[in-house]
Amino acid sequence: MGFWGSFVVCRGDTPLDDLQAVVERHDGIDEHEHRPGGWQIGRYPGPELADDGPALLADLAEETGAPALAGYVLDSDTVFVEGHxxxxxxxxxCLVRAAAEAYCEDDDEDFAAEFPLPEAAARAAASWAGDAGLTPDPAGLLEVFAVEDADFAEELFFRLLDRLGV
Structure with a gap:
Protein backbone atom coordinates (compact mmCIF):
# COMPACT_ATOMS: atom_id res chain seq x y z
CA MET A 1 0.00 0.00 0.00
CA GLY A 2 1.38 3.37 -1.00
CA PHE A 3 1.11 6.85 0.43
CA TRP A 4 -2.21 8.73 0.33
CA GLY A 5 -1.82 12.37 1.26
CA SER A 6 -0.52 15.79 0.38
CA PHE A 7 2.71 17.70 0.11
CA VAL A 8 2.43 21.44 0.59
CA VAL A 9 5.21 23.73 -0.59
CA CYS A 10 5.54 27.40 0.31
CA ARG A 11 8.13 30.02 1.16
CA GLY A 12 8.08 31.93 4.40
CA ASP A 13 9.39 32.29 7.92
CA THR A 14 6.22 31.01 9.58
CA PRO A 15 6.20 27.20 9.97
CA LEU A 16 3.59 25.46 7.82
CA ASP A 17 1.65 24.23 10.82
CA ASP A 18 1.30 27.79 12.08
CA LEU A 19 -0.12 29.14 8.81
CA GLN A 20 -3.87 29.71 9.08
CA ALA A 21 -4.44 28.39 5.54
CA VAL A 22 -3.18 24.97 6.65
CA VAL A 23 -4.34 24.97 10.29
CA GLU A 24 -8.00 25.45 9.35
CA ARG A 25 -7.86 22.52 6.91
CA HIS A 26 -5.74 19.83 8.60
CA ASP A 27 -4.92 18.47 12.07
CA GLY A 28 -1.16 18.35 11.71
CA ILE A 29 1.97 17.81 9.73
CA ASP A 30 3.54 14.36 9.36
CA GLU A 31 6.99 15.48 8.12
CA HIS A 32 8.56 18.89 7.56
CA GLU A 33 11.52 19.74 5.31
CA HIS A 34 13.30 23.07 4.90
CA ARG A 35 15.04 24.03 1.67
CA PRO A 36 17.27 26.99 0.76
CA GLY A 37 15.60 30.32 0.10
CA GLY A 38 13.04 29.91 2.88
CA TRP A 39 11.12 27.13 1.11
CA GLN A 40 9.43 24.49 3.23
CA ILE A 41 7.66 21.26 2.38
CA GLY A 42 5.10 19.60 4.61
CA ARG A 43 3.74 16.09 4.30
CA TYR A 44 0.14 15.59 5.43
CA PRO A 45 -1.61 12.18 5.50
CA GLY A 46 -5.15 11.82 4.20
CA PRO A 47 -7.32 13.61 1.64
CA GLU A 48 -8.32 16.75 3.58
CA LEU A 49 -6.00 19.17 1.79
CA ALA A 50 -6.75 17.80 -1.67
CA ASP A 51 -10.45 18.45 -1.17
CA ASP A 52 -9.86 22.21 -1.07
CA GLY A 53 -6.74 22.61 -3.22
CA PRO A 54 -7.34 25.83 -5.17
CA ALA A 55 -8.60 27.74 -2.12
CA LEU A 56 -5.78 26.37 0.06
CA LEU A 57 -3.14 27.53 -2.39
CA ALA A 58 -4.71 30.95 -2.91
CA ASP A 59 -4.91 31.42 0.87
CA LEU A 60 -1.30 30.26 1.32
CA ALA A 61 -0.04 32.60 -1.41
CA GLU A 62 -1.90 35.49 0.19
CA GLU A 63 -0.75 34.64 3.71
CA THR A 64 2.92 34.13 2.80
CA GLY A 65 3.18 36.65 -0.03
CA ALA A 66 4.78 33.96 -2.20
CA PRO A 67 3.61 31.34 -4.71
CA ALA A 68 2.44 28.04 -3.25
CA LEU A 69 2.38 24.51 -4.63
CA ALA A 70 0.81 21.21 -3.59
CA GLY A 71 1.04 17.61 -4.65
CA TYR A 72 -1.81 15.23 -3.86
CA VAL A 73 -0.56 11.64 -3.91
CA LEU A 74 -2.93 8.75 -4.60
CA ASP A 75 -1.55 5.42 -3.31
CA SER A 76 1.94 6.37 -4.61
CA ASP A 77 0.57 5.80 -8.15
CA THR A 78 0.12 9.39 -9.28
CA VAL A 79 0.37 12.96 -8.05
CA PHE A 80 -2.07 15.74 -8.84
CA VAL A 81 0.00 18.93 -8.83
CA GLU A 82 -1.54 22.35 -8.26
CA GLY A 83 0.12 25.71 -8.02
CA HIS A 84 -0.90 29.29 -7.38
CA CYS A 94 -0.49 15.49 -13.02
CA LEU A 95 2.45 13.14 -12.75
CA VAL A 96 2.20 9.62 -14.22
CA ARG A 97 -0.64 10.68 -16.49
CA ALA A 98 -2.13 7.23 -17.30
CA ALA A 99 -2.47 6.40 -13.59
CA ALA A 100 -4.05 9.80 -12.93
CA GLU A 101 -6.55 9.26 -15.72
CA ALA A 102 -7.44 5.83 -14.33
CA TYR A 103 -8.27 7.42 -10.96
CA CYS A 104 -10.51 9.95 -12.70
CA GLU A 105 -12.41 7.67 -15.07
CA ASP A 106 -15.56 7.70 -12.92
CA ASP A 107 -15.53 11.49 -12.54
CA ASP A 108 -17.76 13.65 -14.69
CA GLU A 109 -14.89 15.86 -15.80
CA ASP A 110 -13.03 16.02 -19.10
CA PHE A 111 -9.63 14.70 -18.02
CA ALA A 112 -7.80 16.08 -21.07
CA ALA A 113 -9.25 19.54 -20.46
CA GLU A 114 -8.48 19.47 -16.72
CA PHE A 115 -4.94 18.11 -16.95
CA PRO A 116 -2.66 19.45 -19.68
CA LEU A 117 -0.28 17.26 -21.65
CA PRO A 118 3.36 17.21 -20.47
CA GLU A 119 4.49 20.11 -22.69
CA ALA A 120 1.79 22.48 -21.42
CA ALA A 121 2.24 21.26 -17.84
CA ALA A 122 5.98 21.97 -18.05
CA ARG A 123 5.30 25.50 -19.35
CA ALA A 124 2.80 26.20 -16.54
CA ALA A 125 5.24 24.89 -13.94
CA ALA A 126 8.11 26.96 -15.37
CA SER A 127 5.91 30.06 -15.30
CA TRP A 128 5.05 29.38 -11.65
CA ALA A 129 8.76 29.01 -10.86
CA GLY A 130 9.47 32.32 -12.58
CA ASP A 131 6.77 34.01 -10.48
CA ALA A 132 8.48 32.51 -7.41
CA GLY A 133 11.84 33.99 -8.41
CA LEU A 134 13.26 30.55 -9.13
CA THR A 135 15.28 29.33 -12.10
CA PRO A 136 13.50 26.27 -13.50
CA ASP A 137 14.94 23.58 -15.77
CA PRO A 138 12.39 23.48 -18.65
CA ALA A 139 13.78 20.28 -20.21
CA GLY A 140 13.86 18.62 -16.78
CA LEU A 141 10.27 19.69 -16.10
CA LEU A 142 9.12 18.16 -19.39
CA GLU A 143 10.99 14.96 -18.54
CA VAL A 144 9.24 14.69 -15.14
CA PHE A 145 5.76 15.35 -16.57
CA ALA A 146 6.39 12.78 -19.33
CA VAL A 147 7.24 9.87 -17.00
CA GLU A 148 4.74 7.10 -17.72
CA ASP A 149 5.40 4.70 -14.84
CA ALA A 150 6.84 5.09 -11.36
CA ASP A 151 7.06 2.82 -8.33
CA PHE A 152 6.58 5.80 -6.02
CA ALA A 153 5.03 8.82 -7.69
CA GLU A 154 5.88 11.02 -4.70
CA GLU A 155 9.55 10.63 -5.67
CA LEU A 156 8.62 12.28 -8.98
CA PHE A 157 7.07 15.15 -7.06
CA PHE A 158 10.40 15.79 -5.33
CA ARG A 159 12.18 15.56 -8.70
CA LEU A 160 9.67 18.15 -9.95
CA LEU A 161 10.56 20.44 -7.02
CA ASP A 162 14.24 20.11 -7.90
CA ARG A 163 13.54 20.99 -11.57
CA LEU A 164 11.47 23.98 -10.45
CA GLY A 165 14.46 25.24 -8.47
CA VAL A 166 12.88 24.77 -5.04
Missing amino acids: STGGGYWRA
Whole structure:
Protein backbone atom coordinates (compact mmCIF):
# COMPACT_ATOMS: atom_id res chain seq x y z
CA MET A 1 0.00 0.00 0.00
CA GLY A 2 1.38 3.37 -1.00
CA PHE A 3 1.11 6.85 0.43
CA TRP A 4 -2.21 8.73 0.33
CA GLY A 5 -1.82 12.37 1.26
CA SER A 6 -0.52 15.79 0.38
CA PHE A 7 2.71 17.70 0.11
CA VAL A 8 2.43 21.44 0.59
CA VAL A 9 5.21 23.73 -0.59
CA CYS A 10 5.54 27.40 0.31
CA ARG A 11 8.13 30.02 1.16
CA GLY A 12 8.08 31.93 4.40
CA ASP A 13 9.39 32.29 7.92
CA THR A 14 6.22 31.01 9.58
CA PRO A 15 6.20 27.20 9.97
CA LEU A 16 3.59 25.46 7.82
CA ASP A 17 1.65 24.23 10.82
CA ASP A 18 1.30 27.79 12.08
CA LEU A 19 -0.12 29.14 8.81
CA GLN A 20 -3.87 29.71 9.08
CA ALA A 21 -4.44 28.39 5.54
CA VAL A 22 -3.18 24.97 6.65
CA VAL A 23 -4.34 24.97 10.29
CA GLU A 24 -8.00 25.45 9.35
CA ARG A 25 -7.86 22.52 6.91
CA HIS A 26 -5.74 19.83 8.60
CA ASP A 27 -4.92 18.47 12.07
CA GLY A 28 -1.16 18.35 11.71
CA ILE A 29 1.97 17.81 9.73
CA ASP A 30 3.54 14.36 9.36
CA GLU A 31 6.99 15.48 8.12
CA HIS A 32 8.56 18.89 7.56
CA GLU A 33 11.52 19.74 5.31
CA HIS A 34 13.30 23.07 4.90
CA ARG A 35 15.04 24.03 1.67
CA PRO A 36 17.27 26.99 0.76
CA GLY A 37 15.60 30.32 0.10
CA GLY A 38 13.04 29.91 2.88
CA TRP A 39 11.12 27.13 1.11
CA GLN A 40 9.43 24.49 3.23
CA ILE A 41 7.66 21.26 2.38
CA GLY A 42 5.10 19.60 4.61
CA ARG A 43 3.74 16.09 4.30
CA TYR A 44 0.14 15.59 5.43
CA PRO A 45 -1.61 12.18 5.50
CA GLY A 46 -5.15 11.82 4.20
CA PRO A 47 -7.32 13.61 1.64
CA GLU A 48 -8.32 16.75 3.58
CA LEU A 49 -6.00 19.17 1.79
CA ALA A 50 -6.75 17.80 -1.67
CA ASP A 51 -10.45 18.45 -1.17
CA ASP A 52 -9.86 22.21 -1.07
CA GLY A 53 -6.74 22.61 -3.22
CA PRO A 54 -7.34 25.83 -5.17
CA ALA A 55 -8.60 27.74 -2.12
CA LEU A 56 -5.78 26.37 0.06
CA LEU A 57 -3.14 27.53 -2.39
CA ALA A 58 -4.71 30.95 -2.91
CA ASP A 59 -4.91 31.42 0.87
CA LEU A 60 -1.30 30.26 1.32
CA ALA A 61 -0.04 32.60 -1.41
CA GLU A 62 -1.90 35.49 0.19
CA GLU A 63 -0.75 34.64 3.71
CA THR A 64 2.92 34.13 2.80
CA GLY A 65 3.18 36.65 -0.03
CA ALA A 66 4.78 33.96 -2.20
CA PRO A 67 3.61 31.34 -4.71
CA ALA A 68 2.44 28.04 -3.25
CA LEU A 69 2.38 24.51 -4.63
CA ALA A 70 0.81 21.21 -3.59
CA GLY A 71 1.04 17.61 -4.65
CA TYR A 72 -1.81 15.23 -3.86
CA VAL A 73 -0.56 11.64 -3.91
CA LEU A 74 -2.93 8.75 -4.60
CA ASP A 75 -1.55 5.42 -3.31
CA SER A 76 1.94 6.37 -4.61
CA ASP A 77 0.57 5.80 -8.15
CA THR A 78 0.12 9.39 -9.28
CA VAL A 79 0.37 12.96 -8.05
CA PHE A 80 -2.07 15.74 -8.84
CA VAL A 81 0.00 18.93 -8.83
CA GLU A 82 -1.54 22.35 -8.26
CA GLY A 83 0.12 25.71 -8.02
CA HIS A 84 -0.90 29.29 -7.38
CA SER A 85 0.90 32.59 -7.71
CA THR A 86 -0.44 36.10 -7.53
CA GLY A 87 0.86 36.92 -11.02
CA GLY A 88 0.03 33.68 -12.78
CA GLY A 89 -3.04 32.47 -10.91
CA TYR A 90 -3.95 28.81 -10.52
CA TRP A 91 -2.68 25.89 -12.61
CA ARG A 92 -3.04 22.13 -12.42
CA ALA A 93 -1.22 19.11 -13.86
CA CYS A 94 -0.49 15.49 -13.02
CA LEU A 95 2.45 13.14 -12.75
CA VAL A 96 2.20 9.62 -14.22
CA ARG A 97 -0.64 10.68 -16.49
CA ALA A 98 -2.13 7.23 -17.30
CA ALA A 99 -2.47 6.40 -13.59
CA ALA A 100 -4.05 9.80 -12.93
CA GLU A 101 -6.55 9.26 -15.72
CA ALA A 102 -7.44 5.83 -14.33
CA TYR A 103 -8.27 7.42 -10.96
CA CYS A 104 -10.51 9.95 -12.70
CA GLU A 105 -12.41 7.67 -15.07
CA ASP A 106 -15.56 7.70 -12.92
CA ASP A 107 -15.53 11.49 -12.54
CA ASP A 108 -17.76 13.65 -14.69
CA GLU A 109 -14.89 15.86 -15.80
CA ASP A 110 -13.03 16.02 -19.10
CA PHE A 111 -9.63 14.70 -18.02
CA ALA A 112 -7.80 16.08 -21.07
CA ALA A 113 -9.25 19.54 -20.46
CA GLU A 114 -8.48 19.47 -16.72
CA PHE A 115 -4.94 18.11 -16.95
CA PRO A 116 -2.66 19.45 -19.68
CA LEU A 117 -0.28 17.26 -21.65
CA PRO A 118 3.36 17.21 -20.47
CA GLU A 119 4.49 20.11 -22.69
CA ALA A 120 1.79 22.48 -21.42
CA ALA A 121 2.24 21.26 -17.84
CA ALA A 122 5.98 21.97 -18.05
CA ARG A 123 5.30 25.50 -19.35
CA ALA A 124 2.80 26.20 -16.54
CA ALA A 125 5.24 24.89 -13.94
CA ALA A 126 8.11 26.96 -15.37
CA SER A 127 5.91 30.06 -15.30
CA TRP A 128 5.05 29.38 -11.65
CA ALA A 129 8.76 29.01 -10.86
CA GLY A 130 9.47 32.32 -12.58
CA ASP A 131 6.77 34.01 -10.48
CA ALA A 132 8.48 32.51 -7.41
CA GLY A 133 11.84 33.99 -8.41
CA LEU A 134 13.26 30.55 -9.13
CA THR A 135 15.28 29.33 -12.10
CA PRO A 136 13.50 26.27 -13.50
CA ASP A 137 14.94 23.58 -15.77
CA PRO A 138 12.39 23.48 -18.65
CA ALA A 139 13.78 20.28 -20.21
CA GLY A 140 13.86 18.62 -16.78
CA LEU A 141 10.27 19.69 -16.10
CA LEU A 142 9.12 18.16 -19.39
CA GLU A 143 10.99 14.96 -18.54
CA VAL A 144 9.24 14.69 -15.14
CA PHE A 145 5.76 15.35 -16.57
CA ALA A 146 6.39 12.78 -19.33
CA VAL A 147 7.24 9.87 -17.00
CA GLU A 148 4.74 7.10 -17.72
CA ASP A 149 5.40 4.70 -14.84
CA ALA A 150 6.84 5.09 -11.36
CA ASP A 151 7.06 2.82 -8.33
CA PHE A 152 6.58 5.80 -6.02
CA ALA A 153 5.03 8.82 -7.69
CA GLU A 154 5.88 11.02 -4.70
CA GLU A 155 9.55 10.63 -5.67
CA LEU A 156 8.62 12.28 -8.98
CA PHE A 157 7.07 15.15 -7.06
CA PHE A 158 10.40 15.79 -5.33
CA ARG A 159 12.18 15.56 -8.70
CA LEU A 160 9.67 18.15 -9.95
CA LEU A 161 10.56 20.44 -7.02
CA ASP A 162 14.24 20.11 -7.90
CA ARG A 163 13.54 20.99 -11.57
CA LEU A 164 11.47 23.98 -10.45
CA GLY A 165 14.46 25.24 -8.47
CA VAL A 166 12.88 24.77 -5.04
